[in-house]
Amino acid sequence: QVQFVESGGGLVQPGGSLMLSCVASSGVFFGYPVAWYRQSPGTQRELVARIGPTTTTRYLDSVRDRFTISRDDAKNTVYLRMNSLKPEDSAVYYCNRFISPLDWGQGTQVTVFP
Numbered sequence: 001q002v003q004f005v006e007s008g009g010g011l012v013q014p015g016g017s018l019m020l021s022c023v024a025s026s027g028v029f030f031g032y033p034v035a036w037y038r039q040s041p042g043t044q045r046e047l048v049a050r051i052g053p054t055t056t057t058r059y060l061d062s063v064r065d066r067f068t069i070s071r072d073d074a075k076n077t078v079y080l081r082m083n084s085l086k087p088e089d090s091a092v093y094y095c096n097r098f099i100s101p102l103d104w105g106q107g108t109q110v111t112v113f114p
Helices: none
Strands: 004-007 010-012 018-024 034-039 046-051 057-059 067-072 077-082 091-097 108-112
Touching: 004 091, 018 091, 018 108, 034 067, 034 077, 046 067, 046 077, 057 067, 077 091
Parallel strands: 010 108
Antiparallel strands: 004 018, 018 077, 034 046, 034 091, 046 057, 067 077, 091 108
């Protein structure tokens, strides 16, 4: 069964912005901290940002002040607003529960290049 559907990725120039969305199966996010991760070819998947059930947030140092994570539990959706994008932000972005993660979705590709 499909747990997560990520969308919103694309091709942007450095300095550009994107808004990623992740829609989860009903109830999957409720009460859990939720996170965005990313993975580039040849690298391990890394945690980009997470948000708790009470909306406490944490960020990877390299994206702090540029990315904003938010959630709407009524819509079973988590968002990642990405501003001032850099080439090193290029990756496939995934969402999942930060605790008790489920099967990964397909992700959404973000490519930043001049």
